[in-house]
Amino acid sequence: MPLSHIRGMSIPAGGVKKEAMLHKRAITALGAMSGTSLDGVDAAVVVTDGHEIAAFGPAVYRPYSDGEAQVLRAALGCWPDAPLVAEAAALCETAHAEVLRGFDGVDLIGFHGQTLAHDPLGRGTHQAGDGARLARLLGLPVVWDFRSADVAQGGQGAPLAPFFHFACAKWLGASQPVCFLNLGGVGNLTWVDPRRAAPEAPCALLAFDTGPANAPLNDLLHRRLGLSCDRDGALAASGTVAAALVEQFLTADYFAKKPPKSLDRDDFSALPALVQDLSDGDAAATLTAMIVGSVAQGMTHCPTPPERVLVTGGGRLNPVLMAGLADVLDCSVLPVEAVGLDGDMLEAQAFAYLAVRVARGLPTSCTETTGVQAPVCGGEISLP
Numbered sequence: 001m002p003l004s005h006i007r008g009m010s011i012p013a014g015g016v017k018k019e020a021m022l023h024k025r026a027i028t029a030l031g032a033m034s035g036t037s038l039d040g041v042d043a044a045v046v047v048t049d050g051h052e053i054a055a056f057g058p059a060v061y062r063p064y065s066d067g068e069a070q071v072l073r074a075a076l077g078c079w080p081d082a083p084l085v086a087e088a089a090a091l092c093e094t095a096h097a098e099v100l101r102g103f104d105g106v107d108l109i110g111f112h113g114q115t116l117a118h119d120p121l122g123r124g125t126h127q128a129g130d131g132a133r134l135a136r137l138l139g140l141p142v143v144w145d146f147r148s149a150d151v152a153q154g155g156q157g158a159p160l161a162p163f164f165h166f167a168c169a170k171w172l173g174a175s176q177p178v179c180f181l182n183l184g185g186v187g188n189l190t191w192v193d194p195r196r197a198a199p200e201a202p203c204a205l206l207a208f209d210t211g212p213a214n215a216p217l218n219d220l221l222h223r224r225l226g227l228s229c230d231r232d233g234a235l236a237a238s239g240t241v242a243a244a245l246v247e248q249f250l251t252a253d254y255f256a257k258k259p260p261k262s263l264d265r266d267d268f269s270a271l272p273a274l275v276q277d278l279s280d281g282d283a284a285a286t287l288t289a290m291i292v293g294s295v296a297q298g299m300t301h302c303p304t305p306p307e308r309v310l311v312t313g314g315g316r317l318n319p320v321l322m323a324g325l326a327d328v329l330d331c332s333v334l335p336v337e338a339v340g341l342d343g344d345m346l347e348a349q350a351f352a353y354l355a356v357r358v359a360r361g362l363p364t365s366c367t368e369t370t371g372v373q374a375p376v377c378g379g380e381i382s383l384p
Contacts, residue, residue, distance in 0.1 A: 026054045027359070030103050031110040031352030032096050036185025036265040037214055037314060038072050039228065040064045042348035043099045045106065050356040051198075053171045059345040062099040069228075077266055078116050079126050088114065089128040096129065097137045109134065110355030111144040112347075118158065118264040124148065125157045132382035143355035145380040150365045155372030156262035159188040162207035162369040163357065164350035166192050166199035172339045176307040179299075180336070181325075182347065183315025185215035185265050187295060190369075191302045200366040200375045206303060207369040208259030211294030214314055216271040217287040223272070224280055233320030236288040239281025245274055246289045255297040260371035291315065292324035299329060308332040312343040354379070 027050075032043045041064075045057025064072070068091055075088035092114045100109060113129030131144025147157035165180040169192040180190040187210040196204035214229065221227040221235070230236055249271070254261070271290070275283040299309075308331050315321050316335040326333045336343045354364050363375035370376075 024107070025049050027107045027356045028057065028105055029108045029110060029352035029355050030100060030106045031112075031348045031350065031355060032100060033112050033348040033351055034092060034096070034114045035313075035347065036115060037218060037229075038064065038069045038185075039314070041095050041099050042345050043096075043103070044342070044345040044348040044352060045103065046349045046352040046356075048167070048353050048356050050353070050360045050362050051167070053167050053353070056342070056349065058103065059342065059348065060099055060102060061344065062095060064095065068095065072114060075116050075128065077264075079123055085116065085128055088116065089130065092129040093133055093137075097134060100134070100138055106140060108355050108359060109138065109140050109142045110146075110351035110353075111142050112146060112351045113144060115265070118262065120151045120156045120158075120262060124151050131380065135382040135384045139384045141359070141384070142382050143358045143379045144382065146351065146354060146358070146364065146378050149378035150370050150372050150376045153372050153374070153376055155365060155370035155376065156260055157370060158262040159190070159207050159209060159369065160354065160365060160378075161188070161347060161350040162190040162192075162205050163199040163364055164346075164353045165190040165207075166194070166205060167353060168341060168346075169194040172341070174307070177302075177304055179302065179306040179309045180346075181210075181295065181309050181311045182313045183213040183291065183311060183321070184313040184347070185213060185218070186263050187211055187213035187291060187298075187315070188262075189295070189298050189302075191306060193303075199369075200363045203303065203368075205366070205368045206259060206301070208261045208298065208301070209263040210298035211255065211263070211291070212268040212271060213291050215265050216268060217284060217291075220272045220275070220283060220287065221280075224283075229314065230284050230288070230318060233288065233318040235281050235284035236318070236320040237285075239279065239283070239285030241289040242275070242278060242282060242286045243289075245286055246293055249274065249290045250293050250297060255294060259301050260367075260369060262370070285320070288318065288321050289324060291321060292328060295325060296328045306331055308334060310334055310336045310339060310341070312336045312341070312346040316343050
């Protein structure tokens, strides 16, 4: 098999030994993430051996223009053979190349791509963007297509950040179980027991998507008001929650289903219609309360109560959402910045970390995170 096209599941134990940079104890990896909120590209450096975090490096955010976001939005739900995908993929690659060229001293790139469709029990999972093209453009090895191997072996393919969350819990010196709650377009929760030796060890992790997070709210505000988000929770703070609609939302079968489990961005696409008769403020307040309710439901699945919940993603910047979580959860709820992490860049950092694990043939998911039958090293490595 040529080194220019190595599937993650085909990497032998120890990874790609012919690449000199992989012999380094700690690799300087650059991760990039374009999330389902469609706001832009996050890129961040992590220095790691694939186990411990040695250091966090520089980070850059490149926002999408309104026109770019519209191209990506039009392709949501599309699979590789759909007409709109080629334009979305090219845009994704170009935007990422623009950002990633600005970093020096990098050994390896982790490129997530743009998730357009996710149906692990059906057609699979689809992240637009060609890592091989990026490798040629940037002259660096690129690890990409992180999710397909997991799905091919019966896993959900998501969430994939939990192995990095385990490393973060070790990095911050946690001694008791802790939860990382990512509130991006979709909400996902990772319960971590840092007392375990490795993320794939029994009872070290439990991870799953909690429900829709910012995506329905952002989409509604975009359609109604041309806004990208409810900045500072201002609209939600001005409105009144329609409690009956929240209760109706929480009766969905998904919330009672035991994890691991995952969602597509549009699995709850009916939510905007559910609040269509509400004022802008009341709709924002109600959708925000739905996020809180779904997280509270999710917390009931944790093996033991966490010592604290550390919130990352755009949701941590919404004081109405954070106050709602603090009201319903029986532990402290903090933005990840409170423990020295960067909530804007945690997912980009995760794919830098996972890229090193793929390069070294280490697992990136396991039964407790995605439901896959056995630990999987997912991802493809493309060399320039």
